[in-house]
Amino acid sequence: MSVSETFVRYRRTLSEEPxxxxxxxxxxxxxxxxxxxxxxxxxxxxxxxxxxxxxLLRGLIIGLAGIGLSMTxxxxxxANFAHGDxxxxxxxxxxxxxxxxxxxxxxxxxxxxxxxxxxSVFGGALGIGVTTAPIAVVLGALVAGxxxxxxxxxxxxxxxxxxxxxxxxxxxxxxxxxxxxxxxLLQFVYGAGVRGTTAAGSVPRINVPxxxxxxxxxxxxxxxxxxxxxxxxxxxLLLQRTKLGKAMRAMSDNEDLARITGIPTEQVIRTTWIVGxxxxxxxxxxxxxxxxxxxxxxxWLLLLLVFAAVIxxxxxxxxxxxxxxxxxxxxxxxxxxxxxxxxxxAAAFMVMIVILLFKPEGIFSGRTTA
Amino acid sequence: xSTSDLRGRxxxxxxxxxxxxxAVLGALYLAYILAGVAxxxxxxxxxxxxxxxxxxxxxxxxxxxxxxxxxxxxxxxxIGIVGFMGIGIYVTALVSKxxxxxxxxxxxxxxxxxxxxxxxxxxxxxxxxLLVALPALRLRADYLAIVTVAFSxxxxxxxxxxxxxxxxxxxxxxxxxxxxxxxxxxxxxxxxGGLILNYTNPLEALLRALFLWDPYLGFVSFVEASVIPNNPxxxxxxxxxxxxxxxxxxxxxxxxxxxxxxxxxxxxxAIREDEDVxxxxxxxxxxxxxxxxxxxxxxxxxxxxxxxxxxGSITPPSFRPNITFFIWIALIIGGAGSNTGSFLGGxxxxxxxxxGPRYFKNLVETAFELGDAPxxxxxxxxxxxxxxxxxxxxYTLDSVSxxxxxxxxxxLIWLMHNRxxxxxxxxxxxxxxxxxxxxxxxxxxxxxxxxxxxxxx
Numbered sequence: 001m002s003v004s005e006t007f008v009r010y011r012r013t014l015s016e017e018p019x020x021x022x023x024x025x026x027x028x029x030x031x032x033x034x035x036x037x038x039x040x041x042x043x044x045x046x047x048x049x050x051x052x053x054x055x056l057l058r059g060l061i062i063g064l065a066g067i068g069l070s071m072t073x074x075x076x077x078x079a080n081f082a083h084g085d086x087x088x089x090x091x092x093x094x095x096x097x098x099x100x101x102x103x104x105x106x107x108x109x110x111x112x113x114x115x116x117x118x119x120s121v122f123g124g125a126l127g128i129g130v131t132t133a134p135i136a137v138v139l140g141a142l143v144a145g146x147x148x149x150x151x152x153x154x155x156x157x158x159x160x161x162x163x164x165x166x167x168x169x170x171x172x173x174x175x176x177x178x179x180x181x182x183x184x185l186l187q188f189v190y191g192a193g194v195r196g197t198t199a200a201g202s203v204p205r206i207n208v209p210x211x212x213x214x215x216x217x218x219x220x221x222x223x224x225x226x227x228x229x230x231x232x233x234x235x236x237l238l239l240q241r242t243k244l245g246k247a248m249r250a251m252s253d254n255e256d257l258a259r260i261t262g263i264p265t266e267q268v269i270r271t272t273w274i275v276g277x278x279x280x281x282x283x284x285x286x287x288x289x290x291x292x293x294x295x296x297x298x299x300w301l302l303l304l305l306v307f308a309a310v311i312x313x314x315x316x317x318x319x320x321x322x323x324x325x326x327x328x329x330x331x332x333x334x335x336x337x338x339x340x341x342x343x344x345x346a347a348a349f350m351v352m353i354v355i356l357l358f359k360p361e362g363i364f365s366g367r368t369t370a
Numbered sequence: 371x372s373t374s375d376l377r378g379r380x381x382x383x384x385x386x387x388x389x390x391x392x393a394v395l396g397a398l399y400l401a402y403i404l405a406g407v408a409x410x411x412x413x414x415x416x417x418x419x420x421x422x423x424x425x426x427x428x429x430x431x432x433x434x435x436x437x438x439x440x441x442x443x444x445x446x447x448x449i450g451i452v453g454f455m456g457i458g459i460y461v462t463a464l465v466s467k468x469x470x471x472x473x474x475x476x477x478x479x480x481x482x483x484x485x486x487x488x489x490x491x492x493x494x495x496x497x498x499x500l501l502v503a504l505p506a507l508r509l510r511a512d513y514l515a516i517v518t519v520a521f522s523x524x525x526x527x528x529x530x531x532x533x534x535x536x537x538x539x540x541x542x543x544x545x546x547x548x549x550x551x552x553x554x555x556x557x558x559x560x561x562x563g564g565l566i567l568n569y570t571n572p573l574e575a576l577l578r579a580l581f582l583w584d585p586y587l588g589f590v591s592f593v594e595a596s597v598i599p600n601n602p603x604x605x606x607x608x609x610x611x612x613x614x615x616x617x618x619x620x621x622x623x624x625x626x627x628x629x630x631x632x633x634x635x636x637x638x639x640a641i642r643e644d645e646d647v648x649x650x651x652x653x654x655x656x657x658x659x660x661x662x663x664x665x666x667x668x669x670x671x672x673x674x675x676x677x678x679x680x681x682g683s684i685t686p687p688s689f690r691p692n693i694t695f696f697i698w699i700a701l702i703i704g705g706a707g708s709n710t711g712s713f714l715g716g717x718x719x720x721x722x723x724x725x726g727p728r729y730f731k732n733l734v735e736t737a738f739e740l741g742d743a744p745x746x747x748x749x750x751x752x753x754x755x756x757x758x759x760x761x762x763x764x765y766t767l768d769s770v771s772x773x774x775x776x777x778x779x780x781x782l783i784w785l786m787h788n789r790x791x792x793x794x795x796x797x798x799x800x801x802x803x804x805x806x807x808x809x810x811x812x813x814x815x816x817x818x819x820x821x822x823x824x825x826x827x
Contacts, residue, residue, distance in 0.1 A: 035549075162787055168512055169511055172515065174783055177783040307516050
């Protein structure tokens with residue numbers, strides 16, 4: 001495309017889309033206020049770095065959870081509103097396992113498995129942390145993944161499979177029912193209280209120097225990055241090296257055609273749930289380990305951000321989910337430079353809405369499922 | 371007369387809306403009155419219980435009707451209902467709360483009459499509907515869902531935010547040529563603490579407007595003298611507010627039925643069935659969808675005002691998306707697309723799923739002498755070690771307020787599996803103005819009810 005053509009296209013977009021002008025003006029204002037803030041010292045570079053670091057980690061969790069949501073969204077063709085509660089379920093199961101391993105012998109098994117429901121055991125006292133109880137953390141993450149997989153497969157078998165051929169909206173409504181039942185069963189079993197889960201004081205931390213100060217990096221930040229990057233690489237290899245990725249693409253394009261071609265569609269769906277739910281469970285566990293608290297609402301509160309990430313990246317694209325997750329995480333964290341901190345999540349939603357308006361197929365579109 | 375004849379007649383009776391609605395409401399009220407008898411309620415307790423049931427039947431019926439305009443008629447998947455409700459009541463509060471001076475501890479309002487506040491609330495809710503709909507209506511149904519729920523969350527963040535907690539109103543406002551001095555100095559959304567609704571009691575305002583306030587007070591003192599000796603006013607207020615809500619439901623119903631039958635409504639139904647066809651027939655579908663969305667959003671704002679205006683205060687946690695999903699479950703129980711169904715769904719949801727579990731718990735507690743419930747699930751399960759299920763049963767009863775949401779979820783799943791059209795969804799009105807069912811049954815288009823000899827509209 002020549003330069004003049006591009007120019008003409010953009011000029012036409014501007015005249016037809018008054019909203020676009022607004023978005024561009026807002027973006028210009030943001031850049032301007034950031035630059036002047038940095039220049040005048042109103043915004044410290046170290047605090048900016050700290051926000052970026054926080055947003056990146058948040059984004060990795062959102063991206064990890066988003067891969068599963070994106071895959072089921074494109075293959076089963078419905079927005080799974082219960083996805084956030086899969087994440088919470090995995091986190092509770094995994095934390096229960098971690099508590100059990102770290103605290104067996106001194107506390108009752110029931111209290112440990114219930115992640116100290118009602119204040120019977122405290123994670124801080126058990127010394128949950130990646131350096132203080134590494135085996136408990138690793139096994140806990142595995143249990144979280146497995147629990148989410150078992151849950152997702154069971155729910156698929158009894159809830160989604162009987163109505164597989166219904167419209168996406170019918171499935172979406174059903175998933176709202178699943179989300180309700182799951183979330184409040186979690187509350188029934190584990191209690192409504194938000195509990196601290198880690199020995200926050202004893203997590204090793206270093207202060208990374210930035211130009212005019214430092215920002216803090218903890219061992220849990222590092223473990224989150226390692227786990228997230230490893231799993232994302234694993235999914236990339238799985239989809240590149242096996243036929244699964246191709247089968248998934250075929251199914252998301254046209255399920256009937258895929259079945260005629262000999263693709264075992266039910267098996268692909270099962271594999272998708274296994275991969276997606278496993279990642280979601282681990283994401284939930286790492287999220288809880290990283291932020292150090294756990295409540296029955298955590299996954300639901302994260303879900304809309306995950307949706308934003310998936311839509312931003314383009315439904316069905318795992319790279320889109322990762323990239324979208326990081327953008328959404330950064331938006332939610334860094335936006336507090338420009339707007340009051342209560343609106344961080346609102347800013348992330350606004351980014352999603354803007355993307356839906358201008359590029360509803362997502363910014364990484366055309367590259368679905370690996 | 372054979373039994374099948376009788377049955378047919380019986381079913382024919384239930385095909386009439388009035389009978390059906392009265393039968394369902396009658397069953398609900400009877401169940402609640404019987405439960406009240408079991409609890410040993412006196413007249414006062416019974417009336418309170420009835421007023422409470424009527425309130426929830428009214429608000430859920432009303433909200434389900436408003437949602438029916440979006441989903442049942444037009445096929446717009448709006449899960450941001452609670453956002454519009456919140457906007458309605460917050461604007462009403464802001465406009466009608468009495469003003470406070472500088473330096474007052476609490477947040478004031480503009481002190482305008484309540485009816486101005488209600489109108490403002492409805493209009494602003496509609497305007498926000500327009501704001502959401504203008505960009506979002508181009509989107510696919512599931513994207514619209516996510517955008518609307520994100521919108522309702524943004525509304526809640528705004529209510530909670532410290533930024534909008536208080537504003538200082540300038541002492542003089544110059545509007546071009548007019549310049550006036552508002553009494554209000556500090557207004558705002560109140561932040562996490564919410565707003566105290568210290569305007570005129572809405573019931574009093576309504577009755578005063580109808581010149582019925584003094585007769586009502588007379589009636590209250592009559593009741594006090596003869597039936598309920600001490601302070602019957604709160605009970606009667608509750609009952610009367612329930613009546614006001616039911617009248618509101620009736621008005622919603624009339625408005626929506628008229629809308630549905632109008633040419634405008636037929637285009638909406640055509641959009642629901644196939645937007646491209648409606649477009650090809652020369653209808654500006656975007657415009658119709660926009661109007662329908664704004665009208666529905668305004669009705670949701672009105673519903674929110676009627677729901678919360680009688681409360682002493684409003685706080686942001688009341689406006690979580692759960693309320694939205696409650697209304698959706700109500701609509702799906704009743705059957706999207708049918709106004710009678712919407713109201714029935716709202717009534718059944720309110721009576722059985724929303725308030726029912728609590729009554730069930732109270733019934734069990736009245737019937738059996740039960741000890742204290744265990745504090746957590748671990749203690750509840752500990753009983754099974756000695757083969758004693760009682761701790762678990764007690765814990766389950768004690769957690770009934772959480773478990774009712776589990777029940778709602780399961781009911782929703784069950785409905786989507788077994789009866790996605792709900793109670794009356796088979797009567798979903800077609801986009802046509804004439805009856806498409808052929809006489810003599812059989813080949814009907816778009817009216818599956820006719821195939822099984824059901825209701826032909």
